[in-house]
Amino acid sequence: MATTGRACLQYLLHLAQDNLDFRLPEIAALVALRGKPFLPTENFREKSPFWRLDGLSEADICGIMSRSVCAKSAFELWGQGRTHSELKTSLLNYPSEKMSPFLQKDSTYRINVYTFNKTLEFADRIQRIDTMEYLPFEGTVSLKNPQHIFCLLEDYGTDPNDIPEQPNHVYFGRWIADGQRELIRSHSVKNRHFIGNTSMDAGLSFIMANHAKVKKNDLVFDPFVGTGSLLVACSQFGAYVCGADIDYNTIHGRGRSSRKNQKWRGPDENIRANLRQYGTEDMYLDVMVSDASKPVWKNAALFDAIITDPPYGIRESTRRTGSHKDITKPPDGIYVESHVPVSKAYHLSDIFADLLNFSAHHLVMGGRLVYWLPVYRSEYCEEMIPRHPCLRLVSNCEQTLSSHTSRRLITMEKMKEPEDLENLPHLEDPCFVPYQGHNAFREKYFSGLNKKSGKQEDDKTNASAETLI
Ligand SMILES: C[S@@+](CC[C@H](N)C(=O)[O-])C[C@H]1O[C@@H](n2cnc3c(N)ncnc32)[C@H](O)[C@@H]1O
Known part of the structure; x- marks a missing residue:
């Protein structure tokens, strides 16, 4: 169950899948750069593109993303689970006062679906979005220029030769910022x-x-x-x-x-x-x-x-x-x-x-x-x-x-x-x-x-x- 208070929110980083070994030290350095002494690493998995972070503020996350070339995007994590049903329970337990500022009637929004290690058909993506209806979205959908972007992320593991039918883990969150991958290009x-x-x-x-x-x-x-x-x-x-x-x-x-x-x-x-x-x-x-x-x-x-x-x-x-030859120092100390x-x-x-x-x-x-x-x-x-x-x-x-x-x-x-x-x-x-x-x-x-x-x-x-x- 999520804790209350915005300072205690949990964030989800979506990391790039190249230079795997460099990702943790990069984020740790950027956290340290913000004066935070400790980066909890218990949720970090060496090969996984997803990393749940606690103990940081949204400003910290924005600061990290303004520098990181190893992280693609960051989300305020609203819910997660091993199945869609667990995700639903987790989301319904998420305090409504934390969600409501982003679900207002006069706002616009879009829901993205991202899958790791599996490609979904268009129809399946739409179906995934439709199932999120249990959340009280009151705003208007805007695909081009929404005020708020939400993302459903499905993790199908890291083995391309063994892709499960159902995801191993699912997350839902509010997009906060992208990293600086563009700098590479x-x-x-x-x-x-x-x-x-x-x-x-x-x-x-x-x-x-x-x-x-x-x-x-x-x-x-x-x-x-x-x-x-x-x-x-x-x-x-x-x-x-x-x-x-x-x-x-x-x-x-x-x-x-x-x-x-x-x-x-x-x-x-x-x-x-x-x-x-x-x-x-x-x-x-x-x-x-x-x-x-x-x-x-x-x-x-x-x-x-x-x-x-x-x-x-x-x-x-x-x-x-x-x-390599020994150049002996002249007695007067001055070389010719x-x-x-x-x-x-x-x-x-x-x-x-x-x-x-x-x-x-x-x-x-x-x-x-x-x-x-x-x-x-x-x-x-x-x-x-x-x-x-x-x-x-x-x-x-x-x-x-x-x-x-x-x-x-x-x-x-x-x-x-x-x-x-x-x-x-x-x-x-x-x-x-x-x-x-x-x-x-x-x-x-x-x-x-x-x-x-x-x-x-x-x-x-x-x-x-x-x-x-
Ligand atoms: C691997 S390259 C560095 C490439 C650089 N990072 C770049 O992006 O172009 C190593 C450099 O060290 C220089 N170098 C070799 N021996 C050196 C020395 N004794 N003192 C200073 N530079 C040296 C070489 O001329 C070369 O430019």
């Missing part, structure tokens, strides 16, 4: 001004910005910025953005184009122009050519979020400035002018250790680091996730790329200043970066390649795999 890299071989998919960029709890007026940094896809997403949520990349051509928008029919990048193909394309140029601070392995920032907590997609060395090399830094390999384990150290120093307290970690699936275990005593692990979500490989979206939050660690062993101590096996990822990636096609064997992803490397 409007920001597709296919239509983006400046792109590269490793430009991050729009949907995943927005998910990363949400996991990072990016908000208006935040300062966000991407140390491996590439073509700035992550900055595009963060600027869309009102953050000021900046980035760095070791590649001069990428930062200056020069060199070879990644487009099929274009040899060289055109004028104004750069990150600033990408933000201009989406109307967020005001949020662009700057980008610079810089090597992530070399600290160039003043030692201060500057950034509200660090969000990045480090290189894995598959499509672009993981290099850093420097030489002819000393030009060359580049040497930048091993993945070092990339992650540097990234975590950098984040510990330059994130504000409570600020988040969100980044991708490539893994060889058969060997994956929790110990592979790089740790840092100043950062707590918030979430760790898998995106499968092939039968052999996946990448994990790691979200960490700063909870301690590095200065507080003075009495602890040095951060480079292996106890903080116990696992060194990331370096073998490249080798293993290529060992899974189909020699003839040059493609990863059993590669299930298309656009996503494109963005891996």
